[in-house]
Amino acid sequence: MNNSQTDKPFILVSNDDGIFSPGIKALAEVAAEFGDVYIVAPDREQSAVGHAITVQVPLRSSKFTVSDKFEGEAVNGTPADCVKLAHGQLLDHKPDLIVSGINHGSNAGINVLYSGTVSAATEGTILGYPSIAVSCTDFDENANLNACKESARRVIRFVLEKGLPKGITLNVNAASGEFKGIKWTRMADSRYVEEYEGRKDPFNRAYYWLTGKFELLDDGDDSDIHILKNDVASVTPIQYDLTAYDLLGDVEDEDLE
Amino acid sequence: MNNSQTDKPFILVSNDDGIFSPGIKALAEVAAEFGDVYIVAPDREQSAVGHAITVQVPLRSSKFTVSDKFEGEAVNGTPADCVKLAHGQLLDHKPDLIVSGINHGSNAGINVLYSGTVSAATEGTILGYPSIAVSCTDFDENANLNACKESARRVIRFVLEKGLPKGITLNVNAASGEFKGIKWTRMADSRYVEEYEGRKDPFNRAYYWLTGKFELLDDGDDSDIHILKNDVASVTPIQYDLTAYDLLGDVEDEDLE
Numbered sequence: 001m002n003n004s005q006t007d008k009p010f011i012l013v014s015n016d017d018g019i020f021s022p023g024i025k026a027l028a029e030v031a032a033e034f035g036d037v038y039i040v041a042p043d044r045e046q047s048a049v050g051h052a053i054t055v056q057v058p059l060r061s062s063k064f065t066v067s068d069k070f071e072g073e074a075v076n077g078t079p080a081d082c083v084k085l086a087h088g089q090l091l092d093h094k095p096d097l098i099v100s101g102i103n104h105g106s107n108a109g110i111n112v113l114y115s116g117t118v119s120a121a122t123e124g125t126i127l128g129y130p131s132i133a134v135s136c137t138d139f140d141e142n143a144n145l146n147a148c149k150e151s152a153r154r155v156i157r158f159v160l161e162k163g164l165p166k167g168i169t170l171n172v173n174a175a176s177g178e179f180k181g182i183k184w185t186r187m188a189d190s191r192y193v194e195e196y197e198g199r200k201d202p203f204n205r206a207y208y209w210l211t212g213k214f215e216l217l218d219d220g221d222d223s224d225i226h227i228l229k230n231d232v233a234s235v236t237p238i239q240y241d242l243t244a245y246d247l248l249g250d251v252e253d254e255d256l257e
Numbered sequence: 258m259n260n261s262q263t264d265k266p267f268i269l270v271s272n273d274d275g276i277f278s279p280g281i282k283a284l285a286e287v288a289a290e291f292g293d294v295y296i297v298a299p300d301r302e303q304s305a306v307g308h309a310i311t312v313q314v315p316l317r318s319s320k321f322t323v324s325d326k327f328e329g330e331a332v333n334g335t336p337a338d339c340v341k342l343a344h345g346q347l348l349d350h351k352p353d354l355i356v357s358g359i360n361h362g363s364n365a366g367i368n369v370l371y372s373g374t375v376s377a378a379t380e381g382t383i384l385g386y387p388s389i390a391v392s393c394t395d396f397d398e399n400a401n402l403n404a405c406k407e408s409a410r411r412v413i414r415f416v417l418e419k420g421l422p423k424g425i426t427l428n429v430n431a432a433s434g435e436f437k438g439i440k441w442t443r444m445a446d447s448r449y450v451e452e453y454e455g456r457k458d459p460f461n462r463a464y465y466w467l468t469g470k471f472e473l474l475d476d477g478d479d480s481d482i483h484i485l486k487n488d489v490a491s492v493t494p495i496q497y498d499l500t501a502y503d504l505l506g507d508v509e510d511e512d513l514e
Contacts (some may be wrong), residue, residue, distance in 0.1 A: 195342075
């Protein structure tokens with residue numbers, strides 16, 4: 001690798017859309033305003049892989065350059081693999097920050113659970129690095145990423161100045177278009193319904209395409225999805241400790257006889 | 258499918274080790290003590306896939322029978338796919354409970370995030386079903402699953418009697434061997450370190466095997482991993498709302514300028 005240490009912050013950039021996505025270039029450009037950038041990202045699209053890691057085949061990495069400007073390595077694995085491999089093998093010195101994205105598609109609400117973009121950032125948090133995921137609610141690869149870039153800029157500045165508590169990842173979402181503000185929010189309760197379209201192949205055997213319609217189950221006006229509807233960007237602190245502490249307090253004296 | 262409705266609870270069984278694992282048979286046996294069982298599980302091992310879902314290829318399912326006793330369908334997808342497809346296409350009526358496992362390997366501590374077994378149960382929770390994941394801390398496929406089965410039995414009984422609050426999944430872990438008690442716990446803070454073994458192929462190109470050494474970062478004596486060390490089974494309520502509410506309260510007035 002080639003990430004020689006300077007006095008500037010060292011920022012690792014990853015994503016789940018792969019090294020050729022416009023989103024990773026946009027995020028690397030923002031990160032480069034703050035420090036030295038190195039990219040370690042999947043060599044192909046890895047959307048909806050959640051926090052998958054590769055255990056049954058070995059990983060490989062190949063060097064590449066994005067736009068003759070940002071150096072990095074492409075990995076034949078998932079976003080979480082990329083961050084683990086960067087931390088364990090590819091980087092000569094520890095990053096000050098990990099940023100993942102800009103994802104082409106929303107990672108607000110329940111999407112967080114399926115998101116490779118978020119999992120790269122969460123893996124960074126698990127390994128002890130301040131980590132941020134950034135997503136554009138517009139799936140179009142040619143969407144205007146200005147609001148996302150400005151949101152990323154503000155959140156990166158915040159994290160480099162103030163740090164993040166242990167165990168916390170910041171999940172940023174913004175619409176396409178120009179920046180119209182950013183707010184701290186919570187994750188909206190939501191799910192997918194009417195999820196599959198059944199078809200028959202030429203041999204009359206059934207197969208099913210995932211089609212999935214997003215359903216908001218949340219009446220609040222303070223969730224990420226609500227805020228995004230008003231074209232304001234959202235930043236949601238999320239945690240990898242999944243324990244439901246409130247419920248644990250209620251049930252811990254309940255006997256399991 | 259063939260899950261005709263009776264007065265008994267209807268229980269969907271899934272896992273991530275695939276339909277041929279001894280663990281799914283063991284869990285189906287326990288579930289059958291409480292109601293009618295139907296299995297929808299991956300057609301091959303899907304360990305460490307996290308909450309991945311299949312979006313780029315269509316899903317197929319094939320009927321099969323486990324031990325001439327439990328009917329089900331094998332799906333060419335992830336554990337979360339199996340639960341989604343069962344809910345959306347394969348089941349004629351809604352299950353009263355979803356159980357996932359018995360996984361061959363621990364899903365305590367940080368393993369929860371990488372676990373396909375837990376993701377099947379979490380997907381059940383997202384879709385509105387009471388859901389339980391069950392794992393054996395012993396990787397050996399021939400491990401004695403008695404403690405796991407007894408733990409599953411107690412937790413299934415608890416959930417069928419008392420239900421579960423919205424958004425909560427129960428994550429059960431037990432050692433191999435005989436049952437020695439079960440306790441409500443929280444998820445231990447932990448991570449994997451020294452994660453890759455670098456090798457060279459015959460053409461002198463580098464590749465990396467994931468080897469990962471588990472590291473407990475948690476001093477408490479009340480975490481799942483601590484309790485399991487004493488051969489007591491753990492049951493941890495986990496939530497899919499990842500919002501870090503405590504932190505959100507602290508930061509929500511912080512300006513992101």
